Amino acid sequence: MDSIQTIDRKELLRDIERIVLKIGTSSLTREDGSFNRGLTEDIANQVAKLRELGKTVIIISSGAIGIGCEELKMASRPREIPLRQAAAAVGQNILMQEWMAAFKKHDLKVAQILLTYEAFSNRMTYLNLRNSISALLEAGVVPVVNENDPICVHEIEATFGDNDKLSAMVASKVEAELLILLSDIDGLYDKNPKKNEDARLISTIEKITPEIESYGGNPTSMKGVGGMRTKIEAAKITSISGCHMVIANSAVSDAVIRIMYGEDIGTLFLARNGKYRNRIRWIILSKASGKLMVDRGAEEAIKRSMGLLPSGIIEVTGSFDRGDIIEIESEDGVFAKGITDYTSSELNKIKGKHSDMIEKVLGYKNYDEVVRKTNIGLL
DSSP states (O other): OOBOSOOOHHHHHTTOOEEEEEEOHHHHBOTTSOBOHHHHHHHHHHHHHHHHTTOEEEEEEOOHHHHHHHHTTOSSOOOSHHHHHHHHHHHHHHHHHHHHHHHHTTTOEEEEEEEOTHHHHSHHHHHHHHHHHHHHHHTTEEEEEEEOGGGOSSOTTTTTTTTHHHHHHHHHHTTOSEEEEEESSOSOBSSOTTTOTTOOBOOEESSOOHHHHHTTOSOSOSSOSOHHHHHHHHHHHHHHTTOEEEEEETTSTTHHHHHHTTOOOSEEEOOOSSOOOHHHHHHHHSOOSEEEEEOHHHHHHHHTTOOBOGGGEEEEESOOOTTOEEEEEETTEEEEEEEOSSOHHHHHHHTTSOGGGHHHHHSOOSOSSSBOGGGEEEO
16 A cells, blocks of 8 residues: 555644645535534634634635525425526525634635636636735635536536535645645545444555555545545645645544644645646646547657657547647556647648658648647646
8 A cells, every 4th residue: 555654744734834725515514404604613713823823724615505505495405507506606605704704703804716627727817816816815815715606517516526626726726735625524544434344544645546546435425525536536636736635524623723733633645746847737737628649659758758749649539729738648548638739620630640741731830749848747
């Protein structure tokens, strides 16, 4: 098993200054379906203490749909997307009022930020997002982020998994050093603790291996939609971003403060040594518009930090323009993402051909490489 038995958490987390804190639906909702106001007040209290220590916190808050369902007196959580969107539109407003009231007791202001996945795929939008969050933090404001459910065109929560992935994306974009996921579970176990008495809580994970992924299983909570699988996916994102991640139970008293002081609470996923440059990280985490299937020679060249030549392309999938993000796939699966310098229609004409043939086939040539080495991020 790729886990570490001994790690000095106090030493590891001592100098961390920027924290992203995600609170799941299961934590913000009581057993009877009502809103857990005590938790928002408890979180506000802990965040205020962290700010006194010179640390900044960004909150990712789920719960809008649940609150909306309660407010609209829906008998159960609806499956239909329009009804979910309606519940989210009603619930989001109430959710922010709750956060405002909780932080007002500490003379702290909050700012609402609603995001969709597309915000991370457009580099200019992403840079603006990072700058606006930084400006809010410098002004002493606590940003409260949620997925923009009312206008989400995909099935709500399918994209981000109860905001697990969203929180990891935000942590990556704002260069946070720690992401804490609070839920109704203690952390990652090697077996389902609800079915196996001998299930063991894993304290620290250095690398996410197939074995670790197998522990993800199915969703562990009926109230939330994320489950452990999406939390492991979130850990993959934070890992390449140089950000540590902790999964912990929101029911633990002063969990966030105690985690920051190095107590062995929950499961700690360690960041990789050395993080990707901002641009490469953006490429890796952006939504792809298409896919290129390449041969083994092209795969080996890319892995040796070379660009992709048209001769190495076997198949082009999807419709995309120059400057779009595409996945690069071999027989073993997707191994890289990059920014293409040619459209999908152009690539279909020059795939498998030598670079000298590009101008003859198209009547012009942008570059010898269809994806330059500086625009490729290995997964």
